[in-house]
Amino acid sequence: PKPNGDPTAMLMKSYACQRRTPLKHHNSFLTEALEILSQNAEYNDNEGRSVAFRRAASVLKALPRRVRSMQDLRCLPCLGDHSQRVIKEILEDGSSREVESTRQSEQYQAMKALTGIFGVGVRTADRWFREGLRSPDDLIRTGQQLNREQQAGVQYYDDLQKPVTKAEADVISDIVEKAVHAVLPGAEIQLMGGFRRGKEVGHDVDFLITHPEEGKEEGLMPKITNWLKEQGLLLYQKTTRNSYLEKMDGPARASSNMDRFERCFSIFKLQKCAVSCKLSSTASAEDVSTACERERPDEHHSEASGWRAVRVDLVVSPYSQFAFATLGWTGSKLFERELRRWAGQEKHMSLSSHALYDSKQNLYLRAKTEEEIFAYLGLEFIPPSERNA
Template sequence: MGASRRAFLSQLGRKKGFQVEDSFSDCVTHVISENNSRDEVQQWLKSQHKDHMSVKLLDISWFTESMRAACPVEILDKHKLQDVQEQKEESVEFLIPSYACQRRTSLENHNASFTDALSLLAENAELNNEEGRAVAFRRAAAVLKAFPVKVTSTAQLRGLPCLGEHSQRVIKDIIENGVSSEAESTMHSERFKALKLLTGIFGVGAKTADRWFKEGIRSLTQLVNSGHELKRDQQAGLEHYYDLNQGKITGHDVDFLITHPDEGKEVGLMPKVVSWLTAQGFLLYQKTTRNSYLEKEDGPAQPSSNMDRFERCLSIFKLEKPEMKIDKKWRAVRVDLVVSPMSQFAFAVLGWTGSKLFERELRRWAGQVKSMSLSSHALYDNKQCKYLRATSEEEIFAHLGLEYIPPLERNA
């Protein structure tokens, strides 16, 4: 470990309340080392001519984890320095496929500190309309979500896909210092906090939030007092802001996919459903758009303009919460109602099930690997110049030459 790095980590430890000695002495209880074997450290301790038998010899990972916890964490086997032979035996490389749609990703995440930082940087890039950077961070985070063990060394990242230089710098920073300085700086920046708040309003996108930010708007109160004439969905989103954002990390709350077993009879279902919900007092807000999808014999239009054109109702539901003892016994919940013809239903289910990145990667795999065009409506084989029909998600995965991944493992 270099002198400047040791000085930085020592200062960090002292700020967290640890007693850090600059040289070895009888009061030292833990010796922290980086990129050294147990034999090497023991040889060094012997050269100090002091009793070292009771000293714990630990890897830098124990120190960084303790920094994150702001207290000494439990010493596990993985934290103890190993002999050279043990290090070689435990150096296992994990093969992670390049496309997220090839990987099973459950909600069990061994690397949340890394994925949280990368996801935050991705969100910041999205708020600044930097789609390329956002996707790069999302892909890097997805790889670490699927990694089967906790990352404690950059050596474990060797050979992994989708980890660009920027993402690797973020990961290295967290391994060495416990946090990403870039992510911390971003999270506490005035711009990020304001844009995150404003885009949390239903109906407000990044461009609108950016315009308001440039006008000096930083809070909901300032927005209300600004005199801006809000659209109907934005008015509803502002009115029910705290309900819609309470305890929610991303996305809205519920999607309903509606179909009819007889092709064509799904037409007219949406008005009936909306009318019934209105009569029951469920709807605080709703806006319905018609189905504009048209299947062309010579193949679909550009994927970006043809991804999802189902008849849809964007709504805010009023759901009772009888267990609440305060005056307000209900909460507002975002709900999307989507009507699909039976012939497209399997594609609709697949398109609405899984993380945004997983769906993006499915389409990327289809185009780049299989020369196909996939949307929430259909799958078209560009080589055979024909649509590939399917009545289940499993059939679609088979058409794409992919192992079927169930919905609970599409959390890329």
């Protein structure tokens, strides 16, 4: 007995951070199409349009049922004329001409291939595209100037294109835990990003590291990467130092989604046998690595198939910022973006991965848990598995 007789429409809130968005939903046939248009808008440097399509897709992900007619969309927020046109065409004809021609377009495919290289953003890819380059092979063939990151990106391109499985992420977790505890006992490590949201595959593995005694975490990253290097586990790494200063970076910079933690963008060398060992046993990290060594020694050196490259992001946070860092590194990207927009537009607060600042009271709000942050923001707590906006 709702005013307009449609309970789902009445319940659909307009910010993604007000809604529960599960990983698996009922409308991928529509959301995939809208996300292609969003991606394409991003390639064309049209952020507003890109976000609009992404928000539209996200609303459909939160629906409890498959959309069957335009009637099902009545009263839903975030669906602009363009998105509605695309949805209508897919519902009526099975596909959208605009989406299909975008998908097939030379620009879309080249931009996808080029931005798919680790270290290559939209700007660089666009410049290369306008110079006639279409793929990583073209970069090699024409001897393009590449920075160290992009060189690694091209070198490990095929491996980095392959999705990382949860089993692989678990083996990497064991390794990271071992490395961190070897250099700083008592440190805490948390799996972040897509895997924390329950994804079964990802494009990388993300970790957040802290220590309950604030200060102990300072300068930790070089120690971790040195340990990993000594073990021959790193193919590439670039560490950036922590540059966060509350006075300078707090309220003023809240609109930027780049945080300033000590971080490391890396490429791990993952032994494939470690994954099969882990899958076929309940052994601990140590047992897995030694068992591998014993049973299949030659596989460790077989460049053809013994190992693969995996992208890993490591972030170190001071304990007092850990809740904010956890919230900020769990994603999804749209969920994060919507949280910050909600904070700014609805609450006059600014949220980052470091802090929450209340502009009305002129103070920082401290939090030990994600739950407290949602409460400050006047939002119902959304667990990580339902932040797949």
